Amino acid sequence: MGTLLENLETFCGIPGTSGDEAAVREAIYQEIKDLPRCTVRTDNAGNLIAEKAGREPPKSKVLFCAHMDEVGFIVTRIDERGFLSFGCVGRIDSRVVIGKRVLVGKDRLPGLVGAKALHLIPKEQRGEPAEIGDLYIDIGADGKSAAEALVRPGDRAVWDTDFCLIGKETAVCSRAVDDRAGCALLVELLKGDAPYGFTAAFTTREEVDGSGAPAAGFSVEPDISVVVEATSAGDGAGVPEGDYVCAQGKGPVVSFIDKGTVYDPALYETVTAFARENGIPFQPKEGIAGANDSEAIHKSRAGVRPAAVSLPARYIHSPVTTLRIEDLENTLRLLTILRGELPKR
């Protein structure tokens, strides 16, 4: 059984763009299938749903939720010379795509995202961001038939960046922190002995249309949902403090609103109170940005009270998303408390 960090590294190592999460699901399944009092199933939307029985039945049914999918690319066409046209799966800025290595398809074929040399572009146009439709993946094939033997339209690609530690081993860096970090945390919650029963859902397609989560919300019928998601820490270089939204090193991010969900005010108070009482650093999400699976789940059936406990990650949706390990650990501490307390309410 892997530790939190080992699982994070394993899960980040597996390509799994939206709608193509099977390999990630399998890795998580292997990690949780033999856990005590844990029943695991996969639904038609591809969600992996784990029901954990506790020492006592819960008063409120709590659903913890993290998404398995990641942003990436989808091959749309193979041209006569063997280059691959592609589209983005999820929101990707075209300015983090040129000059990056990618892994294409199930066999993880190496590819290069190219563009004509900057030297060949008139000086006054060099600042203009590329359109994704004008870029291509080069797999080193000479001609269409050579490429077709290796790749098919519909195949996925992800950035080929290694999982690594930076700083004084203070932060992890990977393309897929969003949201394999949430997945790794849910696996921790499922381990050991839970005071009350709860459900963990590893969802699909969050980065595209969010169509995995509503299926989970419907079948699980929770009273409360806690989405555990990597969220954008805007505290990069040169950004004024007022634009951070949230920052690294300040603990889990608790949301009262984002672009998809107005969170349950009483739950927000409860979650932050638990953090305060237990000396766990936390930060409110100070801005209205992003959305997560809460958007769909809170509208399930007769309604679900939503909460979100997020991980402040920098450079989300780029090849080099970073997350401080202390933030990961503090989030786990807070979630562990919520696992014991929320079902009582």
Place this chain on the structure above:
Amino acid sequence: MDTIGLLKILCEPEGTSGAEDTAAETAAGLLSRYGKTHISPLGSVICEVAPEKNGRHVLLDAHIDQIGLIVVRIDDRGFACVRPCGGIDRRSIAGSSVRVMTKSGPLPGVIGAVPPHLQKDEKRENPKPEELAVDLALSAEEARELVRPGDRVILRGRFSEIGEGYVTSPALDDRAGCVCIIKALESLEGKELPCGLTAVFSTREEVGGGGSRTAAFAVRPTEALEMDVSFGATPDTKPGETGEMKKGPMVGFSPVLDRGVCERLAKLARSRGIPYQYEIMEGETGTNADEIAKVGAGIRCGMLSIPQQYMHTVIEKVAAEDIEATGSLIAAYVLEGGAD
């Protein structure tokens, strides 16, 4: 040694312009079997293969430096602010894993990007290097202890073979040229040379060409061949704008280059069945040939370019067979060279 093996050995060491020491050491190790090898005051590797003979002395030059970034300061939050060191492709920097080459060794970091969720509706532009910074996941104090202004930053890439006989690596510009020269020296080994021959792997090409100019002054050749990479065709280039991959070296013709040397290169390629293509330039070549031609009382220069895709990014790509063809053409020129 096989071409891909040589490329791997030469591409692995990092060497941004003005900080080529490690790469130069590796190169010197490879060159020393072909002649007396030393390092010039500006760091270029000079290998004297044979002294001047029959009034001819050929200089083979390729540059050993690669593009990168240079740290100018550490800000109060521990970010290392950078500037370009050579003409790095500004479109390829954001979202990169990097290594800061510090006194105490390489330090990992990232150059991030504002995620789409947090972008404001202001005009989108490709960031300039000076608008970016390396996130070291360190406090300002920790960062200042480890990183000094002047330290170089290399975007992380990977050497690998890709597809049908291609190689990709961050440093192919111009380690590919260096390998062409080594391939030529390999095939000339043990042969009686009709002329003097010196190989130079020069420094600082990406920042003004000081390495080759000074090495050429020291060597005083009668003629020089410059081996550098040039643009290879991609789906978004126009016909005629670039060379084609796997069609052999691009023989340069330019007002700066010596017409006779260039004609001779093309003629030799034809007669030996070495694939080649033309690269016609209207003025300067943008390579060390521009520098070398002007040294002393003037040096007659020819130029062979290896078609390369994705120049000045970490995914530069060349075809091994183009390097081999270039090596063969260089060797042919040394044996039967001179102006036509």
